[in-house]
Amino acid sequence: MADPIIKVIIAKPGLDGHDRGAKVVARALVEAGMEVVYLGLRQTPEAIVHAAVEEDVDVIGLSILSGAHMTHFRKVKELMDKEGLGDRLLTGGGIIPTKDQAKLAEAGIGRLFGPGDDLQTIIDYIRDWHRSHPR
């Protein structure tokens, strides 16, 4: 049986304009057979979670290189839980110190990727998560 298509939102929360990583990952996920909704820049946590509900996605990926990761990841996770998306994956990437990654993992946020992580690792992580979290 073929795997169902994984649906992913990629977004840039807050005011960070560094979108190179988000776009490269978005395209790599599409080429890996996933359906990607790229929301683009300057998204509020509310707008991201609203779109996730509308699109009924499996995964939300946030890209943050501005240092505001603690605020944005926690806020998006809080809103996901509130909107009944607690069973979906919140993951992402950027310049996120290891210590902060650990704190965010404790808050229920998935793996966070950084410079140098290869695209296949990200693709495999999402596929593995999806297989082990059927809904």
Added chain:
Amino acid sequence: MANTDPKKTWEPKFGRSELRDADFTSISGRPLRPLYTADDLAGLDGDDVLGFPGEYPYTRGVHPSMYRGKLWTMRQFSGMGTAEQTNARYKFLLEKGQTGLSVAFDNPTLYGRDSDHALSVGEVGKTGVAVDTLADMERLFDGIPLGRVSTSMTINAPAAWIFAMFLANAEKQGAPFAGLRGTLQNDILKEYIAQKEWIFPPLPHLRLITDLMAFCAGHVPQWNTISVSGYHIREAGSTAAQELAFTLADGFEYVERAVAAGMDVDDFAPRLSFFFNAHMDFFEEIAKMRAARRIWARRLKDKYKAKSPRSWLCRFHVQTAGCSLTAQQPELNIVRTALEALSGVLGGCQSLHTNSMDEALALPSEKAVEIALRTQQIIAHESGVPHVIDPLGGSYYVEKLTAELEEEAERIFHKIDELGGVVPAIEQGFFQREITRAAYEYQMALFRKRKVIVGVNDFRNAEETLEIPILEIDESVERDQVRALHEVKARRDNGAVRRSLAALTKAAATPENLMPRLLDCARVYATLGETSDALTVAFGEYMEKPIF
């Protein structure tokens, strides 16, 4: 005589050699030949192409004496947390021998928003210093005489009203405008192309830029009004040739706008400067910088009919490539940065920023910043490189590469012209698509290991543990900044603020130069965000269609 051509002897020998299985293209994917010879110099070493340093077309440098006369300015970009913290970092850098200041603003400031705006939550003071009002500007430069240091400010969308706050602060320090030296980045076109920090649609932003150019030509004559920037275009993933061409095309656009606004090209062109990236491909970067000088000089002289040789000069700042830094084995970034900095010096830069080794992990620590600055000092004072002007001039390879980059840039200019110019090309997403494609192709080359990054996709250290100190910004910065902003708002003459902002909105709908109005707003402590809003009423907002 027929058998004595050594090239003919070499070629078949090379052809029979067993070669490494490697990708022998540049980092931009440019095919490279194994050897360049005197044949490649044909037509490229004459005075009209190569010339002499300080002489048209400036391929060999903008000054006759280059680094024998004056070393490049070592200018480390910095800013974090509150104005007091950044002020302390500036004093630290000046004490360590830095010769100019460079201000990094936080994200809310870059977007013209106040620290208490809904979208500013979590961003205040993170990637630079927060400036909401003149009061922050006063604290930022406290004890630093603005009439005596040169100050560079990386600010674009709200550049005109940040500059107004800077001028209002200079007034309070008693420093005459005519004596102020420094640079505003003020390059909105590359924001639409790559960095993405805009407020209004392109045309009103361009009008603010020409207003500022005209104001400076009259009142702040030593100020560099725009730093036309390729740095961000490259960081976003472009190739070297795209960086070169997109940047210079932006520069031509500013020239054309200012001329259309009634200015004489020789009144403003000498105050335009440039900002390039120094990436890892050593020779390609040097060639790119040499080509930039030649292209700019030719266009300004031939097409825009500038008469003053100062208008022909492509003077530029260089920063090493942030995107080349790795989070893995970050100490290796010291080596990468040293190579990139060396290419900037061999490319003939006027000022240089060297990145710190920890920047793929966090904002740089003081230790890392000091090593980065010391790297420049080693190049300047130990290597002997600055003793000789343009030491690679006449190199078969470098001259050929310089000419190839120039030709490729000309092809891209032609393409932009076909699309109707820079602004229509932005609106059609041309630059954005080209950059996104180049970034993806490079990522694929890394993925397939056709390009190698040591410690990342090859030569990894599996047992690595991180042992460098990481700077953290205290969450209290945001609270303190918001409190300070509210205190200023309670203390100032709110009637005067309302009147100045209303006058600004009204003037924005007329062709009058907005700089005096912006200065009025700054003097009465109108906030950055209030000023943005007053202009938005007249100009509207701009949204980009997300493409990937």
